[in-house]
Amino acid sequence: MEIKQFELPKHLQPELNRAKRLEYITILYQLSVVILMYLVMGSSQAMKTAWLEDALGIVPSISFLIALKISDKGPDHKFQYGYHKVFSIAYLTGSIALFGMGCFLIVDSIISLINTEHPSIGSIMLFGQQIWMGWIMIGVLIYSAIPAMILGFKKLPIAKKLHNKILYTDAAAQKADYMTAFAAIVGIIGIGAGLWWADACAAIIISGSVLKDGYTNLKTAILDLMDRRPVHIDSSGEDELIAKVEEYVKSWEWVKDAKSRFREHGQVYYGEIFIVADGNYPLPQYTENSLHDLKNFHWKLHDVVITIVKQLPEWK
Amino acid sequence: MKRITLFLLIVVGCSFPKDPEDSFNKTKEQGLKVGVINNPPYSYYKEGKAYGKEVKLIERFTKKEGLKINYISGSESTLVEKLKNYNINVVIGGFDNKTVWKEKAGLTTNYNNNENCFLISKGENKLLFKLDSFLTQYREDGN
Structure with a gap:
């Protein structure tokens, strides 16, 4: 196989x-x-x-x-x-x-x-x-x-x-x-x-x-x-990867602020990244490239969607 | 090291297993209490005495172990109940591996190729071991 x-x-x-x-x-x-x-x-x-x-x-x-x-x-x-x-x-x-x-x-x-x-x-x-x-x-x-x-x-x-x-x-x-x-x-x-x-x-x-x-x-x-936030395999705590991705996304020049949510699908993660973008950049092109970058960031981030928003979602 | 382990195993192995209700040691004073059901030719009662193939077999066993023997006659169900309460040691009378009393009693090894065996109080593993050794020997000698 x-x-x-x-x-x-x-x-x-x-x-x-x-x-x-x-x-x-x-x-x-x-x-x-x-x-x-x-x-x-x-x-x-x-x-x-x-x-x-x-x-x-x-x-x-x-x-x-x-x-x-x-x-x-x-x-x-x-x-x-x-x-x-x-x-x-x-x-x-x-x-x-x-x-x-x-x-x-x-x-x-x-x-x-x-x-x-x-x-x-x-x-x-x-x-x-x-x-x-x-x-x-x-x-x-x-x-x-x-x-x-x-x-x-x-x-x-x-x-x-x-x-x-x-x-x-x-x-x-x-x-x-x-x-x-x-x-x-x-x-x-x-x-x-x-x-x-x-x-x-x-x-x-x-x-x-x-x-x-x-x-x-x-x-x-x-x-x-129940789609909880990804954790380590031994359930010993949250996977730091999620925080790292957020940091990574925030470091992009065209991103003003960002937030993410992920869930585990078997051994990989699926999720969305919400971005408040700087309107001066050509967003379709940048979004496309970023999706590619995210895939290369870590293999576990298997399926990621980028959503451009005006205001970031909040969780309790 | 290996030799010591082997030695220990043999020492422990000889006194193992024991009887939780001490059946085998008690038989030395009280004799082996054998329940006999009426099932010729394996075992039957006639004029107050026990006869049959299995009676002969159990007598050979007690002779080998130097035990006295007490026969108690009765129906299967009463004898098995006594066996269950550790009032008697063995029940004989042509039982085999498929006996309906499997749940209530332990079975010895087969003494012939027809899968015949004795019933024994559950968990009395020393007595079982002694009986098994005797019956295996008996089977292997071709009676």
Whole structure:
């Protein structure tokens, strides 16, 4: 798939290709984790929770790859703003899935604690040795954590550079995957030590983390779709780029005063710049040139409209 | 370092898993309490004594572990309820992997190729481990 120039600047294209490769690896790896976990999980609630979390963990990778294919199309007659918002939609659906699953898991785990469910964990014959399945589960949990962490650490900086929220969420969740695995391992060891409740408690902790991730992402997804002012990818504050653009526009000789508003469309920004212009300049020509300058100012400013006004709009 | 980890694993591995309700240790004093349902040829009651393929099997197990054995006869549902409340340890009588009692009881490994197994109190993983080892051995020896 070729990346169209209007979407990403040249220096980010290799990053995007790396992200795609990493996501393909993630899908294959996650599938292997989900299959292995299913085979060994037995009646442990903690394993069930960790398993569902890992199964759900494939969703961001798949939606990233699908959304990428769609968003790559240029604007056409039907979708004149292009297809960038597909990322926001994918992000929203992914976070709803995560949030819903979190709710289900926390209720399910609490019920299993209230019912004082004692998980039975059997054993298997391996290399002529009777081995408690708990040890096998711990092995699988370690396998579900360490490669995931490495993938997460690799994807995180790329997600920041590309300003891609699905990729970022995916990377952040994977980076934190060791905590899920650790909680589940503690649960399994608890079962082995004869503490039946350790399993349900571990499951509640894991569900709590799924629910928290789901809630945070859902909130961000909704706020983005509500066209809030662009923020950093980790929602840590407003993107300074917007203030910088305003400064840049104000520095033009033909501009008396200016104000802007922007919103996020997936990984790029759309918006308007209101300008009170000096009437002595030939405005059509200057406006045209300025649009070109703005495009070169930063790749994220993908679709900008300049409006010449007498008075600047005010926001509360 | 590797050797120490391996050693630790083996030490912990031997005493793992434990029983939350201490079933296996209690059987040493109180004997293994076995629920027997009427389901020949697996298990049945005749003139106050338990007979059947699975009765023989469980007797081999108690002999190996040096345990006494107490039989309790009853219907499936009453015995499973007792199992659930940790009043008895095992229920036998030709159950298999698809038993309807899956939710209320734990299952041992299969002792033959027909997927037959015993029911065991949920979460009593030490007793389960002991039974599983015995039954696997039994299956592998071709009875």
